[in-house]
Amino acid sequence: MVRFEDVALRYGTGPDVLRHVSFHLEPGSFHFMTGPSGAGKSSLLSLIYLAQRPTGGRIRLFDRDVHNLSRKETALMRRQIGVVFQDFRLLDHLTALENVALPLKVVGQHDAKVDRHVAELLAWVGLADHLHSYPPTLSGGQKQRVAIARAVVSRPSLLLADEPTGNVDERMAVRLLYLFEELNKLGTTILIATHNESLVARFRHPVLRLDGGRVTVTRATAPVRPDKGSAA
């Protein structure tokens, strides 16, 4: 699903943000990614969702080398990836419903059925009363849930989440993690970058630990599905 081989990333002429990063996420796996602030977690995720190209090494996604992708192929590959951005990246001029429906609209689906599906999803994340609210009127936690709903609405093959529980209380964080687990059960590969160590401990999935630009992989002590969670 995702394979990094000796990957390096540098912005401009600055120092390496990532170096010699190698790991492999198998299809259907569920991983956390942890590390101190500035360790490069967001940068690593941005490489996976193809917002950046590595300055060294090789990345393979869905069994394809990302170096040779055309713009169209990149777009089509991104449709298989759901992303929860740390800064949400909601469109302020669209309602919560419209924001969540955006990935479906982009692929040509926009009808009443889609609206119902999106409304159900928003209700599931506790935003049934905010379907037609605009992001500037929502709290940080509510925006985060809209962002999560948008990331999962198209049932992506790969879900990347950058601190998806940073702005919600523990109860909602657990609830959202259950949502990710449900998606994982349906076959979605999950990678969640988080600082929340208690959440990591509670759900016991393998962890990519990022520090000093390098990745180490620790297996969960008691994985929920040891047959699925693996990393190399």
Add this chain to the structure above:
Amino acid sequence: MRRRRNDVPLDRDPSGRHLPWLVAIMVYLATLALVCAVELSRVAVRWDTGLSGRLTIQIPPPNDDEATKPPGGQGALERVIALLLATPGIISAEVLEPDEIARLLEPWLGAAARSADLPMPTLIAVTVDRNSPPDLARLGREITAVAPGASIDDHQAWLGRLRAIVRSIGAVALLVVGLVTLSAVTIVVFATRMGLSVHSEVIELLHLIGALDSYVARQFQSHVLSLALRGGVFGLLMAVLTIFAVWSVFDGRFEALGALVRARGLEVAAVAVLPLAIAFIAMMTARWTVLRTLGRMP
């Protein structure tokens, strides 16, 4: 039901306020230029049709030595008339009365045109069979033989100049339409580039969730089409009102309406299609600009 809304909030851009007005002005100018060219062309055709098939033969007045001879060189006139009537392809030959010639000259010469002292040529208006016209060169030689100094005018020199003027005005009108189109393209290119720059974060997000460049281009092209259509239709309406007003002032009556009713379908269609054509060009320009700009990105 959810209201369809652009994912890229282009409605709030300054271009949204200015583009319709710019397109309106351009369509206004282009419409006036086209209508002027078409109207002049129609006038020229009318004159051309009216004058073709007609000749004017001018027999000069007798000089001082011949002053004692019968006025107008009557003998020459009779010989010319006889020659004309005997020539195949001549339908009629009518001698213009001195009063009529004086009336024709009066705008330039004033009352002096009616002076008996003023030597007047004799003019013969000849109607020619358009289907089998006579050989004008030969006819000219024969007329000169029977009436030395006589000249034959088939109005072609004057009509040629008229046609050249009309062709020039038509070319200028086309140039105006071309420049207007070029201006529209330039304005749309700049407005679109500005929109791409202002909304780069939104566009980046659309890309990150899997939007193709063509999806982003559709956002821009539908926005530009809507603005250009609004501006174009307004510009056309203003141009039509101006034409009515100008014709009304010149004619003192509402003849402009009659002129439009008389206008050929093709001419009306050409004017009506103008805002649509400009809007279509603007839309395609926006699409091309977006695809080209995004295509250059890594």
